[in-house]
Amino acid sequence: MNPFTYSSATAVEDAVRDNASHEGAAYIGGGTNILDLMKENVARPTHLVGLNKLPLTAIEPTPEGGLRLGALATNADTAWNEEVKRRYPLLNQAILAGASPQLRNMATNGGNLMQRTRCYYFYDTATPCNKREPGSGCGAIGGFNRIHAILGASEQCIATHPSDMCIALAALAATVRVSGPNGERAIPFEDFHRLPGNTPERDNNLEPGELITGLDLPAKGFEKNFSYLKLRDRNSYAFALVSVAAALELDGDTITDARLALGGVAHKPWRDQEAENLLKGQPATPETFARAAAKVVESAQGYGSNNFKIELARRAIVRALKQAAEGSQHASDVFLNSNP
Amino acid sequence: MSTTNYIGKPTSRVDGPAKVTGAATYAAEFHVPNMAYGWVVSSPIAKGRITKVHADEVLAIPGVLEVFSHENVPGLAWFDRNYKDDVAPGGSPFRPLHEDKIKFNQQPIALVVAETLELARYASSVLRIDYEEEAHETDIEAKRDEGFEPGRGKSGWMPPPPPRGNPDQAWEEAEHHIEHEYVHGAQHHNPMEMYGATVEWRGDKKLTVYDKTQGVVNVQNYLTKIFGLSKDDCRVINQYMGGGFGSGLRPQYSVFLAVLASLELKRSVRVTLTRQQMFSFGHRPHTLQYVKLGTNPDGTLAAIQHHALHETSQFEEYTENVVNWSGMLYQCENVKLGYQLAKLDVFTPQDMRAPGAATGSFALEVAMDEMAAAAGIDPIDFRIRNYAEEDQNAGKPFSSKRLRDCYHQGAAKFGWDQRNPQPRSMRKGNRLVGYGMAGGVWDATQKKAAAKATLTADGKLLVSSATADIGTGTYTIMTQIAAETLGLPLEAVTFKLGDTDMPEAPVQGGSWTAASVGSAVKSVCEAIGEKLLKLAQKMEGSPLKGASIDEVEFVNGQIRLRQDPDNAVVIRDVLQASGETKLETDTSATPNLLKQATHSMHSHNAVFVEVEVDEEFGTVHVTRVLNAVAAGRILNPKTARSQVLGSIVWGISMALMEETVMDHQFGRYMNHNYSEYHIPVQADINDIEVLFVEEEDDVVNPLGVKGVGEIGLLGVAAAITNAVYHATGKRVRDLPIYLDKLL
Structure with missing residues (x-):
């Protein structure tokens, strides 16, 4: 783990600004993944922008009749939210299938999308990994790849996205709301994460410094x-x-x-x-x-x-x-x- | 001790409150003033040479104190024997930071010491080390034909007995015969507490070492031999342990490095390992086994052949008893057992709960199930038909053996009669249901051990021995034995352990602590009792005058005449009347070899399992386990049960989940963390039940106890494998039974 500085933001614009003003900064919400990555020396941020004081924990109806999940609502609070249970039980089930109660109590909705692969080689800096170190090769191809991809992989990377929650969000056709140095935008869930291609180091289509603020579920929840x-x-x-x-x-x-x-x-x-x-x-x-x-x-x-x-x-x-x-x-x- | 007050009664852990309140302090939690922190740098390659350690770059970071590596380690003891710990296998022990050679992946190659843990960790992450890589071999499959018979094993290892009868011809001519290979990969112990040592520097060559270990005496012997310390100045302490399972029998490199740094820097130093580094040392070895069985028309075994080949390191010959059990668990006149090692570029394997037997019984007991199926006999009936009334390996009768009762009582309680013998015949909803059983055998061993007892005028008894409690319940059963022997309330007895200032005890392993330390505790308390009686007889008007020690008993805080219990004196009054402030004595207990030499001493068990299998997905749910255990006298049914419960969970783990997977491209274990090295979670465990079939045995030791640390694991993985076969008709012979093996 490398030395880093830390600040805590109370408003989205401050968080984005703080992030942009530090070369090599990263956001931290529940920290259930990035702290592991830092300890493994895989992530080496110079500065962490703490998000937990941002007012993004609400779960509330959208004008279109859907439900907005605040980026900082925890996975546990989201799964057990009455509206989620009633209208989007698929999401409830997917969240509860993941991790452990302790992790779900810490992990945030935005962070769930941002978690990185659990590929053994990505985590072990003694082995090559194009995602961790572009151009170093892929240890998993020709190696131990029991947990790896069978669809959409490339010669550079066969890692998988580890989330359960995101599988339900993909099925429900959620929208990811982000805020960044160039303002706000909405990204259809299917366009949020990427296939590895020749740039496996990029997991998603966020621009540098962009921050997830919420997830919008459409009205249709397939609750039956x-x-x-x-x-x-x-x-x-x-x-x-x-x-x-x-x-x-x-x-x-x-x-x-x-x-x-x-x-x-x-x-x-x-x-x-x-x-x-x-x-x-x-x-x-x-x-x-x-x-x-x-x-x-x-x-x-x-x-x-x-x-x-x-x-x-x-x-x-x-x-x-x-x-x-x-x-x-x-x-x-x-x-x-x-x-x- | 026909009737008892404490022995044999369910008793809660006396160390439980300290553990659950956090009052128990573990090795890496001791805080001493002015401590420095060491971080271990592990090799990223499996074999080669270190050409340069760029220590100067990190020494420039303020707060970094030293980088220890082979380039600057001072001259230490030269001979292999100095590095051989008390339970080392044959060969040349690994010496940390001794030379530029890299012999296995994750080898400790440097220790960075800094003012803070965080700084030491950071500095080690930027420490540049240059290597020359060499080709490695980590795959036992490549060494199938290069197995060799070990020369010198570790203590407790027995080469397989020579063949008896005519095993080849008998197998060929058998009515039914089978032959199969059985495999499991490497498995790591993964105790919750990671290895670590806090070394308190108390002046020139004077140390107090808090180290996570299953044997403080072993660590003290090891350190004093290497670093030239006197035993008086190298006190080793470990009072609590967050799991060991065999991984702490040998001193770990963490304590070596912490002591090295402390002596060099003349400062207190702590070194802790990471979870990933917990995969850098001993493990249950990857083992290939071949079993051939044949039966006669009457269902008796015509032949047993069992051969095992497992990995060891390039520098030590690790041995365990894998195949010997196959010559003693069943009656058979034609037996051939073989055992070989293959050297790989890995660290030396190490004893892991029921070492050898867990491996061997898996192969033998699955083969027995296959044989029973081939011969058309019920698996329990098959075992009873081949019941060994004596240990044919040794040609001796068993000191006690109620395995037959384990079969009968276990089967009855489990409901074995509900089993339709036809595979794939039982269903629950859309799931296939299977019943399987298996069993095992383990040694009942007593080692020499010593204890000390002090009875003070307030009626309190303190007993101590340098043994360990790795979670087994040692604190509790020793307290029970002492309270029982001297007739004191449990609350009046304190048992202490894990300190080299205490009387010597062996490492805690082999299920021998209850027998060994228990006998010493009993003996030392009896010695106190004799002293007490003498003092009591000097009391004015003593009703005990003229009574011999056999004529009195110690009950309810009193010494009284057995024949006339109303004639009694209160123990507390004895000391007060005598004017003595305390009675103190120490003694050691040694096995009665004369008595033991004529017998074979073992514990046995029989395990019954129900599984449900979702055939489309290959997912296996172990819905019920019953483990019937015959292990002599049970001192504490509560802690003994907990030990067997833990074993069952581990057996489920061994059957369905555990495997440390080596990527041979890199010669490196890849799933080296709790996230990817799977052990069961609560959701994987359903009904489990333990049944003790108690045995009277006055040969094994004065307490009649055989130990329960290991026996419970035996047969579990085999019984699950057999149940999966019964459910699905599919026979898996390589563990773990991942779902894809059933697709």
Whole structure:
């Protein structure tokens, strides 16, 4: 860990200004990831701008009939928010599938989007990693890649985004509100995170100094037919090998709207709109689900230790869609996702 | 002790309040004045040579005191024997900062010492070190054909017995036979508390060393031999330990480095390791096992063959008893056991809970399940048909063995009769259900140990021994034994441990502490009792006059005649009447070798498991475990149960989660943290139950205790593997059973 300075901001503009005035500055919210990265000598900020005093903890309705999640509301407060539980139970389930109660009590919504991959090589400075040190190579390709990507990876990087919450946000088509040196803007969730390509060091499309202020959920919450299914190596405090956020709108047995996003399989939360289109207008049957699943994994590629994820993802998609269609998941079933 | 007041009664930990309130101080928590902080720099390569340590660059940072490396370490003891600790395996022990050679990844290659921890950490992160890398070999698969039989093992290791009967021919001619390979990767101990030492510098070559260790005496011997210190001036203390599991049997490099820095800087120094560095030393070795079994038409075993090959370092020959158990757990006339090591560019493996047996019993007990299935016999029935009435390896009867009762009582309580023997035949909702069982055997060992007791005029008893309590309950059972022996209330007894100023005790390992230190505590309290009786008989009008020690008993704070309990004196009054302020004595207890030589002494267990498997995903849920344990007398059913519960959780971990994964490109363990090296969390653990089948045994030691630290782990991973087979029809022979192995 390198020496750094710290300041605490009370207004968004001050935070942005403070950040811009320090070369190599970083924001810190709950600190559940950046502190680890600093201790591992992976992140070396010269200055930290503390965000926890910013007035961004509210969870409140939007004029469009949706819900705005303050960037500094904790993951726990968000998951257990009455409106989230009632209208967006998919989000509740996804958040509760992640991390541990202690971490969720500290971690913020903005920070959840900003957390970095848990690739072993990214964390270990004794090994090469293009994301940590561009041009140094990728240790995971040809190495131990059990937790790595099967979709959208590149020759530079096969890391995955580790979030559960973000998979639900992708499925729900949230909007990310940011504030930066050049003012405010809104980024559709799907455009927020990036694929690695030749610039794996960039996880997302934020411009330098930009700060997430909130997440807007659209009015439609798929509160009747949803599923967040997470498969992992232990029942809690483990990142997804594969996770699936499935949300359906049904008219009788016919699917009128569908959302499908996967975690643990790509450098970003992996929403597949082509697969969603294969579901829309179709009967909610195993055959329909299988077609959508086949579409998602059509372009999947394994790297050795993670080859199994392709078949696992296919099966998980079918199961999650089935659970969604049955309406068998409820926000109160905290452990449901861990006991598929 | 036919009826007891404390022994055998569930008793809460006497050290519990100190632990949960934070009053218990651990090695790296001691604060001494004017302390400097050391940070260990670990090698990023697996093999090579350090060509330059650019120490001058970080010494320029204000507050950095020194950079220790092979370039500047002073001349220390020269011979290997000085570096050999009391439980070292054969070979040449690793000497930290001794030379420019890098022998394993994460090898400690420098220690940066600074005024603050943060500064030491920062300075070590910018310390430039130049290397010349050499090709390494860390993959045991590449060394399959280069196994060798170890020459000198560590103490307690027994080479496999020579073959008996005609194992090859008997296997060929068997009615049914099987042969398979069984594998598990490296596993690390991962105790919650990381290794660390606080060294208090008390003047020229005088140190008090607070070190996380399972044996303060071992650490003291090690340090005094290397640094030329006198034992009087090198006191080693460790009163509490946040888990050891074998990782603290040998002194860690953290204490070596802290002492080195302290002596050189003439200052108190603390060195703590990071979680990542907890993967830089001993571990349960990656082991390849081959088992061949055959049965006769009547379901008896015609042949047992068990061969193991595991890794060791290039410099030491680590050994553990992997295959020997296969020659003693079942009756069989044709047995062949083999055991080999392969040298890799890794650190020397180290004992990890039930070392060898946890590995060997996994292979043997899965093979037994496969054999039972091939022969069409129920797995319990199969084991009972092949029950060993004597230890055929040693040709001796067991001092006691109620394994048969473990099978029967365990099966009844578990509901084994509900098991449909057909794989894939049981379901719950959309999940497959499986029942599996397995068992194991472990040594009942007593080592020489000493204790001291002081009874003061206020009726309080202080007993001490330089043993350890790594979480096992040592404090509590020793308090119980002392209170029982002298008939004092538990509250009047204090037991202290973990200090080299106390009478010597062996490292805490091998499940031998209850037997060894317990016997010493009993013995020293009996000696106090004899002194008390003499004083009591001098009291005016003493009702005990003329009574021998066998004619009296110590109960309820009194000494009284066994035949006439109304004739009694109060212990507190005895001291007060005598005018003595205290009675004090020390003694040691040694095993009765004459008695023990004619017997084979072991604990046994049988484990029953229910799993549910979601077949589409390969996810395994261990829904029920019952562990029936025969381990002699149970001193404290509460702490003993806790030990077995911990073992069961670890067995679930071993079966489903644990593996330290080496990337052979770099010769480096990659999942070296709690996030990616998985051990179970609460959500993974469901119903677990412990059943003690108590044994009367006056051969093992005067207490009749066999120890429960390790036996509980045996059979758990095998029983889960067998249950998974029963549920799915799929046989996994390499641990852990990751979900993808069942897809």
